[in-house]
Amino acid sequence: MNQADVAWMLVATLLVLFMTAGLAFFYAGLVRAKNTLNTLMMCFAALGFVGVAWVVLGYSLAFGGENTVVGGLSNVMLRGVGLDGGNIPDLQFMAFQGTFAIITSALIAGAVVERMRFPAFLAFIVIWSLVIYAPVAHWVWGGGWLESLGALDFAGGTVVHINAGVAAVVAALVIGARKDYGKQAMLPHQIPFTMLGAAILWIGWFGFNAGSALAADEIAVLAFANTMFAPMATIVVWSLLDYRHNGTITGVGLATAIVVGLVAITPAAGFVGPIGAVALGAIAALPSYYILMYRARTRLDDSLDVFAAHGVAGLTGALLTGVLAQQSWNGEVNGLLFGDASHMVPQVTGILAVAAFCAVGTFGILKLVGLFTELRVDARSEDVGLDITQHGEQGYTSGDGAILVPTNELPGTSISVPAPGQPSLRPQGGGDA
Numbered sequence: 001m002n003q004a005d006v007a008w009m010l011v012a013t014l015l016v017l018f019m020t021a022g023l024a025f026f027y028a029g030l031v032r033a034k035n036t037l038n039t040l041m042m043c044f045a046a047l048g049f050v051g052v053a054w055v056v057l058g059y060s061l062a063f064g065g066e067n068t069v070v071g072g073l074s075n076v077m078l079r080g081v082g083l084d085g086g087n088i089p090d091l092q093f094m095a096f097q098g099t100f101a102i103i104t105s106a107l108i109a110g111a112v113v114e115r116m117r118f119p120a121f122l123a124f125i126v127i128w129s130l131v132i133y134a135p136v137a138h139w140v141w142g143g144g145w146l147e148s149l150g151a152l153d154f155a156g157g158t159v160v161h162i163n164a165g166v167a168a169v170v171a172a173l174v175i176g177a178r179k180d181y182g183k184q185a186m187l188p189h190q191i192p193f194t195m196l197g198a199a200i201l202w203i204g205w206f207g208f209n210a211g212s213a214l215a216a217d218e219i220a221v222l223a224f225a226n227t228m229f230a231p232m233a234t235i236v237v238w239s240l241l242d243y244r245h246n247g248t249i250t251g252v253g254l255a256t257a258i259v260v261g262l263v264a265i266t267p268a269a270g271f272v273g274p275i276g277a278v279a280l281g282a283i284a285a286l287p288s289y290y291i292l293m294y295r296a297r298t299r300l301d302d303s304l305d306v307f308a309a310h311g312v313a314g315l316t317g318a319l320l321t322g323v324l325a326q327q328s329w330n331g332e333v334n335g336l337l338f339g340d341a342s343h344m345v346p347q348v349t350g351i352l353a354v355a356a357f358c359a360v361g362t363f364g365i366l367k368l369v370g371l372f373t374e375l376r377v378d379a380r381s382e383d384v385g386l387d388i389t390q391h392g393e394q395g396y397t398s399g400d401g402a403i404l405v406p407t408n409e410l411p412g413t414s415i416s417v418p419a420p421g422q423p424s425l426r427p428q429g430g431g432d433a
Helices: 003-028 033-063 090-107 118-141 145-149 157-173 191-213 218-246 251-268 274-295 308-324 344-372 379-384 386-391
Strands: 403-406 414-417 425-427
Touching: 003 033, 003 090, 003 191, 033 090, 033 118, 033 425, 090 118, 090 157, 118 145, 118 157, 118 344, 118 386, 145 344, 157 251, 157 308, 157 344, 191 218, 191 251, 218 251, 218 274, 251 274, 251 308, 274 308, 308 344, 379 386
Parallel strands: none
Antiparallel strands: 403 414, 414 425
């Protein structure tokens, strides 16, 4: 064991685990107040449900065995996974990879917030993490066919972000739009939450990318630096686009730019040089910004734009990895810009294969879960809010303990939920509940 590597990977694992909390606040600030707790719960619950699924079966499917399509059952219940290994123990590698499975599953929540039943969401992400995420992780990182083909994905542009982005689109289509989508403004209720979440994500992402070197070495330093530089460039370009189109630079836009830059550099973090990272971050702002703007004019209710921020940025990063990879920095491969076009075919193949597999598989899983439980809450639950109807509590209460649910329909109007045992809902501040 290399003690420096072990120490760094302990820190990196903690940082990636912390990212799920950052994602929870990033998402929670973007929804209406009456769905704040439910949105937080979708992310925090993934820590338990997907985490346990990973320990029991997911890790074995991703990294057990030498099959090129999916791992085996040799490591079920962590059989054979102990304190032995290379520079770090196998158990430590398993834990680090588990944090990736958790946050990838939680990302999908952003497409279905404010209308998916909580039990259905939990069942979905557990099955999805085993049936979709684990095989794709095996393809790219576990000795699978994409790794053999030469596909480059340093920390998860394909495995995590394209995977989650495609699943988000399919989930949004299957579950359908929110009942008020396109009829009234559904504005973020707490933008400081979203900006705090973006900050936590950026901090955690240093573990996500630099930790993927699996050692405290020069590649970890390269990935760390690139994780700083790429989002900086994305912020600049996104802000200019915002100002050009809207005459203002918004907090939500800046927070989204941070995430887009982080996602885009993820597959390239250990392959490109610092100037390549700046270029990649700047370029990535363009497709994500315009896809996000276009999506808002359609009937696709990808509520928090998971596809634009993760799917599109992940795709951009995966393609540009094949273009901007620089051997003088990574010591292994050059990209198209530096004279080697051989990686472009594996990059495109990986994108298409993961997108197709994820789309079909996600659709099937949702339909399967729908056979056993309703996927969507009823209209009344949407009106009242999922905090109350799915969890029996809410993030915001009045001074006397009553739960206040702000509504967008009437200015100054909220619903007060009295003490338990009193079933009626009383409108506060005028208007109908």
